[in-house]
Amino acid sequence: MDRYDNAHIVLLHHPVYNKRGDVVTTAVTNLDLHDIARIGKTYGAKHFYIVTPLDVQRKFVDRILSHWREGYGAEYNPQRKDAFDIVAVRSSLGKVCHEIEINGTGKVRVVATSAAVSEKATTFRSLRSIMQREGGDTILLFGTGWGLAKEVLDQADFILEPIKGTTSYNHLSVRSAVAITMDRLFGIRDR
């Protein structure tokens, strides 16, 4: 596989905003796991990291993973088992970055996503060409709740442009945002 494909999806549950703009820790949802694991697998992501500082939440994810990887679920639905191969749970973004730096191809770029328009934003096209040209690992950061906290955006190497549809409505679920982002960056299409 092309080195440009060294992508790691990270779903952050802290620090993110709630509806009122406070920095909070959101709950992990079962469906994010299933949908995003399948998207990651489809587009060749190396990992799908679920990041939460809450021990009890990490245990919850571990229980789901073992059901689908080793339990009855693995027999019932082998395709889901395959998708869950790429899933890992970590307590912080720092730990994820460190792990990828140690095991990876050297350079690690952190790309934050946001539904907000930003002057610093990088287009899908230019991120794709940077990845193709420079290789290395790419961490694609997605926020739950009302989006990634400012400190995460500030520390990222790139902020990806928001997904534009054909209307001014920009309230996609994080699952849909991951699907469209992966397709725009890695999808093979004839146009």
Place this chain on the structure above:
Amino acid sequence: MDRYDNAHIVLLHHPVYNKRGDVVTTAVTNLDLHDIARIGKTYGAKHFYIVTPLDVQRKFVDRILSHWREGYGAEYNPQRKDAFDIVAVRSSLGKVCHEIEINGTGKVRVVATSAAVSEKATTFRSLRSIMQREGGDTILLFGTGWGLAKEVLDQADFILEPIKGTTSYNHLSVRSAVAITMDRLFGIRDR
């Protein structure tokens, strides 16, 4: 808005296959409603039709819709109210087609989606250019469960090519498939 944007998303709960290949009626899931309504709204779909022959299921959807359109949900999350504006519940695909024919722009093309490779498949690019050239209404049919029954595929005017990622894994959730399909057909991008 351009006439090419007269798209109607249809999520079919019957006739679809189950895991064993039997034709069944699947249950409506709350999350399909939320995610796909938001996708439809983002990409300017005229409607998102939920189709199920089961009266009790249609009532279930109506309850959810009225919570978010008129109930506490409308006040709590106005963006969700906006997305639910495009949602409608019908008992059969025939009724949806008839309704669009009567209210629409004349020509109605029915486009089925499938994860299976088919010789008859139309590419995303060519469907996009057909819509732009010919105008009219486009019904985009998505199956729940293990996909649309053969009789639905046989009656469609077009079968859209499967979504290809960068791997041979092709088990996206229907929510992800709708997100990527709408982005490929209607998304505005700079490449």
